[in-house]
Amino acid sequence: MEEINLMPRRKIGSQGLQVSAIGLGCLSLTQTSKSQQQMIQLLHTAIDSGVTFLDTSDVYGSHANELLIGQALKGGRRDKVQLATKFGITAMSPETGLIVNGDPLYVMKACEGSLKRLGVDYIDLYYIHRIDTTVPIEITMGALKELVEEGKVKYVGLSEASPETIRRAHAVHPITAVQLEWSLWTRDVEEQVIPTCRELDIGIVPFSPLGRGFFSTGPNVAENLHVNDLRRHIPRLQGENLKQNTLLFERVTEMAKRKGCTPSQLALAWLLHQGDDVSPIPGTTKIENFKDNIGAISVKLTQEDMGELDKIALMVKGERFPDVIMQSNWNHANTPPLSSWKPK
Incomplete structure (x- = not known):
C-alpha cells in the first residue's frame, strides 16, 4: 500500500468534534513487556502521522x-490531539465480570483523577465506560453536564449503551460519540444501536475493529498473551469456535490478496466505508502494525466488495466476551427510571 502522508479527519457528532479518521486505542500500551519509552515513541509516531484521536481509560493498567499518555503529550503535543478517556469501571476480571459506578460524586472524583494523571486542563471526549444499571442515566449525565459547564470536559460519550440509554442520556446533555464493539466479527450493534446513533447525529467509535487482533495476527492471536489480557478467555478464540473462525480469517486473507492489502487493512476499510461518522480505534504496540493500520485509508471497496465481506462475516462463531461479562450486556440493559433515584 502507498504511504499515507495526510490522515483525513471526520466529524464526530453534531457538537463540533473532529478527529482523525482512524484513531489509536491505547489499552495495549500498558499490557506489554515493552518499555515505557517504546510506547511513548509509538504515540509520537501516531501523532506525527496525523492520528490525533487517542483513546484511553482510567481503568487501563x-x-x-x-500516566503514560500524559508523559507522551508533554512538550507541546497536547494541542495536536483529541484526547478521549473513560470512567465507570472500578474493577474487572474474567471471573467476576465488571463492577461499575455511575454515582455523581464518583463521576467528579474520577474526572479529577484523570485530569491529574493526564496532566491536562480538560478532556476532549469523556465517556461513561460502562453503564451503571443501578443509577438512572439522567443522574450520571447530570454530573457530566456540570463538568462540561466547568470546562473540564468538552464532549460527552457513552460506551456499550443500549438505544434507550442513549436516548435518555442525550435528552440531558448532547452525546457526541458512542463507543461500541463493531467489526467483521461483531455486528449485533447494527440492528438498533447504530441506527439510534445516526437518528440522533451521534458519532460512532468502533473499538476492537480488528476482532481483538484476530484480523491482524490471525488465529494464533491468543498465544503468548500478557497474563492479564482478557483475550485469553474469549470464547471465539477457543476450541471449535476457533476452528470455524480460522476459516473466516482465511476467506478475509484471500480477499485481501485480491485487493492488494493486508487482512487488517481490509477489516478497517470495511468499517471506514460504513459512513463518514465512523472513526475506528485499533490498538497496537508495534510501529509497523500501526503503519499498516493507517494504510487502510487508501483501500477502496466497491458495493460488491462490501457485500462479499458481509457474507464472510456471517461465518463467525462464539461469543465476544466470557459468559460472566456477556450476562451484563450494556447494549441491551437499561438503567432505573429517574423517579426511583435516592441519593446515597
Whole structure:
C-alpha cells in the first residue's frame, strides 16, 4: 500500500468534534513487556502521522495508561490531539465480570483523577465506560453536564449503551460519540444501536475493529498473551469456535490478496466505508502494525466488495466476551427510571 502522508479527519457528532479518521486505542500500551519509552515513541509516531484521536481509560493498567499518555503529550503535543478517556469501571476480571459506578460524586472524583494523571486542563471526549444499571442515566449525565459547564470536559460519550440509554442520556446533555464493539466479527450493534446513533447525529467509535487482533495476527492471536489480557478467555478464540473462525480469517486473507492489502487493512476499510461518522480505534504496540493500520485509508471497496465481506462475516462463531461479562450486556440493559433515584 502507498504511504499515507495526510490522515483525513471526520466529524464526530453534531457538537463540533473532529478527529482523525482512524484513531489509536491505547489499552495495549500498558499490557506489554515493552518499555515505557517504546510506547511513548509509538504515540509520537501516531501523532506525527496525523492520528490525533487517542483513546484511553482510567481503568487501563490501573491508571498506568493515562500516566503514560500524559508523559507522551508533554512538550507541546497536547494541542495536536483529541484526547478521549473513560470512567465507570472500578474493577474487572474474567471471573467476576465488571463492577461499575455511575454515582455523581464518583463521576467528579474520577474526572479529577484523570485530569491529574493526564496532566491536562480538560478532556476532549469523556465517556461513561460502562453503564451503571443501578443509577438512572439522567443522574450520571447530570454530573457530566456540570463538568462540561466547568470546562473540564468538552464532549460527552457513552460506551456499550443500549438505544434507550442513549436516548435518555442525550435528552440531558448532547452525546457526541458512542463507543461500541463493531467489526467483521461483531455486528449485533447494527440492528438498533447504530441506527439510534445516526437518528440522533451521534458519532460512532468502533473499538476492537480488528476482532481483538484476530484480523491482524490471525488465529494464533491468543498465544503468548500478557497474563492479564482478557483475550485469553474469549470464547471465539477457543476450541471449535476457533476452528470455524480460522476459516473466516482465511476467506478475509484471500480477499485481501485480491485487493492488494493486508487482512487488517481490509477489516478497517470495511468499517471506514460504513459512513463518514465512523472513526475506528485499533490498538497496537508495534510501529509497523500501526503503519499498516493507517494504510487502510487508501483501500477502496466497491458495493460488491462490501457485500462479499458481509457474507464472510456471517461465518463467525462464539461469543465476544466470557459468559460472566456477556450476562451484563450494556447494549441491551437499561438503567432505573429517574423517579426511583435516592441519593446515597
